[in-house]
Amino acid sequence: MSADYQPKPEHKFTFGLWTVGSSGADQFATTFPVRGPKTPAELVRLLGEVGAYGVNFHDNDLIPLDATPAEAEQIKKDFRAALKETGLVVPMATTNLFSAQIFKDGAFTSNDPKVRAYSIQKAMRGMDLGAEFGAKIYVFWGGREGTETDATKNPLDGLKRFREALNFLCEYNNSQGYGYKFALEAKPNEPRGDIYLPTTGSMLAFIETLDHPEMVGVNPEFAHEHMAGLNFMHAVAQAWDAGKLFHIDLNDQNYARFDQDWRFGQQNWKQAFFLVKFLEDVGYTGSRHFDAHAFRTEDYEGVKDFARGCMRTYLIFKEKARQFNEDKEIQALLAEITPASGEMEKFEGKFTAEKAAALKAFSFDRNAIAARGLKYEKLDQLLTDLMMGIR
Structure with missing residues (x-):
């Protein structure tokens, strides 16, 4: 390995448009971003500059929710040109089913049948968009799928609705010939008070109740398992053992806090080391996706430092894992x-x-x-x- 720990395409380091494109706004400063907006094409070039392999997106990271057809086509044209210019690929896509007001009571699990139908429609269109750019992994994160009070919704109804939506979308995937693998992402809470299927283990059990379990796996996230007080590497190992580790989100997080989405390896060195060692020892070949954000203190040069830091830290731990195995x-x-x-x-x-x-x-x-x-x-x-x- 190079002593300077420089990323290479074979490392398959990826970032979401929403990660490097984060304005630095938070719930205490929603109208006071510290970084101005960049277009998807500009963000692709930023990632190309720091040496990333790929870029991922939610549907509305790429195409704004209310964009006209002409606006959407121009954005896609510019995005495609930036991908060609930089050599970046799009391994994964996903649907934003949590930001718009219509999702205030969930998407697939909402009590309103119109919301449930709209959510499936939006997911199908998101799958169409991802397929345009060659994505083969499609992630589902149910950030609004849950409750603040269980007086409002029977969890059995929620699980039934979630199952029916995924069964429908699996069939849509087959009918279109997209060849997607679906990856379900767990989180215990936030933005909902309690989110259904809160851990990777919960998702693995749920997958076996679907019509096409062979098509569906998981996307474990470091921060989300730590929010639940769990050992992330153990969750990843269980997913790998089940043949369901389709994607992975890398970041960092203090235990029992809100979703901090820090730079990978910023806080928990030992946990990060064991995770990297596990992935490298078993020969994981998927993307290493950094679902994290630069500090609010940073400008876009700082965002580049953040992205470089995520990749560099992974490579340092990879080298440490080699040393451990050879010591x-x-x-x-x-x-x-x-x-x-x-x-x-x-x-x-x-x-x-x-x-x-x-x-x-x-x-x-x-x-x-x-x-x-x-x-x-x-x-x-x-x-x-x-x-x-x-x-």
Whole structure:
């Protein structure tokens, strides 16, 4: 790996238009942005300048909600030209089903059947738009799918409506020949008080109830799992084990806070390290999408610093993961604390009546087993030394 940690196309680093295009406004300064607007084409060129591989978009990041057909065509023409100029690709697209007033009570799960129908219509049009630019992953984040009070909506009705919408859109995907893989993104709360299907594990269970579970996976996000107080890498590992890790959102987040969407690796070095190590060790080949924002303090030069920082930090952790895997002392310690099965091998694997009888009859020296120190403290300190650059 290059010592300067420069991004290359094979790293598949992507950013959403909404990330580098963020004005810096927040709920305490909605009418006081600190960065002026840039066109989608200008944002593509910004990403090309910092070395990104691709750009993703919500439908209305690219085409404003009330744009005329002529305006939409010009925007698409300019966007396509910028993609060609920079060599960036569009791996993923998604639908904004959370900003407009019509989504105040949800989109697919709204109590109003007109809102539910409009949401499916908008998603179909968003899929059409993504397909125009070659996207093969389509993300669904239900930011408004939930409640502030359960007096308003039965969660079983919400799940039924969400399921029916996704089943419909899976069939639309097939009918159009788009070849999308759908990726469902979980979040426990915000903007709703409670969002349905709040974690990646919840989404994985829900997917198995769909008509086309083979078409649907997940898009875990670092910040969202941390908001729920969970270990993000464990959620990603479960998704990978299920064959459902279709996309991933990388950022950073303090536990038990609002959705901070910080630069990747800004806060939680150890969690970020283990995530990168996992992705690289298993050979994940999808995009590494940074769903994060620069600080409100920054101008667009600062936005470039933010984007470069996300990619650089990932590559630093990738190099640290390589060092961990090749460190002789660390690997010897891992071999020691994860011994071979030995005489336990005869009890492993699938059930047989003979195996069960033998295991029930076997005598274990519980105290001797428990007395063995596992040297986890030593291992974790070796990792700390490695991450801090002193080994």
